[in-house]
Amino acid sequence: MSLKWRFGVSLILSLPMVLEMVLHPLIHWMLPGGNWTMLGLTTIIMIISARPFAQSAWAAFKKHHANMDTLVAVGTTTAYVYSIYAMLTHQAVFFESAALVTTFVLLGQVLEERMRSRASTALEKLMDLQAQTATVQRADQWVELPLNEVQVGDLIQVKPGAKIAVDGKVLTGESTVDEAMVTGESMPALKKPGDQVIGATINTTGTLTFQAQKVGDQTMLAQIVELVRKAQNSHAPIQKLTDQVSNFFVPIVLIIAIITYLIWYLGLNASNAQALIFAVSVVVIACPCALGLATPTALMVGTGLGAKLGILIKNGEVLEAANDLQTVVFDKTGTITQGQPTVTDIVGDTVQVLQIAASLEKLSEHPLAQAILQAAQQQHLSLAAVTNFQTHTGQGVTADLAGSATFVGNHRLAANYSISDQLQQQAQVLEAAAKTVIFVGQEQQVIGLIAIQDQPKSEAAAAISALKKQGLQTVMLTGDNQVVAQAIAHQVGIDQVIAGVLPTTKAQQVQHLQQQGKVAFVGDGINDAPALSAADVGIAMGSGTDIAIEAGGIVLTKNDLWGVPQALALSRKTFQRIKLNLFWAFIYNILGIPIAAGVFAGFGWTLSPELAGLAMAFSSLSVVTSSVLLGRTKLEKLT
């Protein structure tokens, strides 16, 4: 019989007894049939609604275990059996206690079951994102296939408004794709041939054809689901306490109940019935479930909420470590900065300088050339053809453009030409700001400068200031020289810079910082994996490679620095909720048991078994509710 049925039966049959409890003092109304009616109603409740408690308690008893069912069964059976005895010997009965305790405990369990399923919905929502079918090319025909028949290498067509089925690479077409559901990134992404698409995201404007690269449990969504599933069921170290308590909690409560009875009956000369009521209250009010539910439900809601925001927290251990961090260490390139150099300043005639530079650099393979070409493209400049192109290794390039000799290069190349004092000064200013300066010239004269820098991400400064507000020390690790590194750090407000770090020694630097307190490391590259593992909390960012995701304790699916303060705030919030739940669960038992035992009877504070049952039902319910409310936390409030 389902929980709801048991509750329903118990509730309806208890109502007449409640009615008598309320009306008797007012108008002296008695149930027709008196005690016999009470016995009948309660017996049905005991058989239908309360028997499963006894069954479970007995099964557990045989295995030397005792749990909540033991307490409910012992409490209700004691009240019921004693009342029969009292009825036969013409003393006061308390059938209604057995009936109401059963009703309240079942009410608690019905509500709690609903809350628990609500706490675990995040994962199902993630899995529901999966597309059901895909339009796949088979023998030159586009056919609609169920997802599990799609194989790596298949060509897949996606119409506007349809879901992209699996991870792959765009071959033809152009469109914007809404990736918010997987990456948390709210801006739609533009997809052209060569770009990666992610399964379960929604194609919006154009038709795309892409080649499947990852299918089944290899797709990004499948991996996220797996990660969240593991996180939601992981153990937080703080749980060890409840693990230990749970083993002896119930037997201890039973012993306290016996002692309560002995003291009231023998020591304080209470009547047998009174002493028994105190003992039953003790058994009924104790709630080991609240202790057991405190951590897992909060963990489940917290990690589920994170997944929705593109923050994947791997397990409870990470969550707990994030709670007392001292320092956040960032890798510079690709984490603080965009990871690719861009043109920041152009000195001289912008169009002329950029056109000469771009025309020459078109033929160069230098990494900085890419930045110049991009800048030219943004200004819609048409590039001129050059002749007599020459590369001067370590200096720059020279060529003839529209009949005149031109050059683009660094200060070593520029030294061969004449330069005005004004340009020379400006070059120094730009270099002091940690920018790479390119000299552009025509005929023997330098005519302009282009400054290039790997710029900080637009949100970097704000995100770092949010971290500082959380009381964290910020550190940047980089292989660059001190001057360049300082300039970037200054721009974004980083506290401390460790420059000239070899990629292989990042982990050592993290360990060094760990001597002063717990350290989080934020990085994205393959070479960051050792540092991500070494840190107390490794945060793998964005486009991050599989290895970085494997090594990180927190994975941010979005390449956005806001994820760092959000992830840490969410971890802290979840851990605080776990502590609050545990505190409440412990305090409830620590205060509730003595009150039920009648320790404060002198002040008039006593609890009848019915009230104890109600309190017990709501203590575990309140813990689960508190966890579910964690899911209502607003994104903006996290930082």
Added chain:
Amino acid sequence: MTKIIVFCLGLVLIGLIIWWFLLPHATTTATAQVQDQQQVVDVQVAGGYDPETVVLRQGIPAVLNFRRSDPSSCLDHVVFPDFGINQALPQNQVVPIKIDTQTAGEYSWACGMDMFHGKLIIQAAQEE
């Protein structure tokens, strides 16, 4: 006189509770039988887990068949934190749970409320 008897009964009851619940008792252990490159263990769920300790061999696919006969909502889920498994156990149904036996070691499982525990030991092949 009655009071003395009640007192003694109370003490005996307390003693019995301590002996029965709090002192160590032998738990049941089952070692999986390997058949056709698959190892299967049936686990009864009633007032705890029977067997409470399951020994598996490393590297051979394993299935634990859980069957819950206990109506308690305490036992309605089984959780393997190390494997990311959180499986509902409908009453009186056999629920097979696949275990990844790649890594040897000791793992624990628990009910949804972390009150009942079981242990999973994956033994390295060379120990045999």
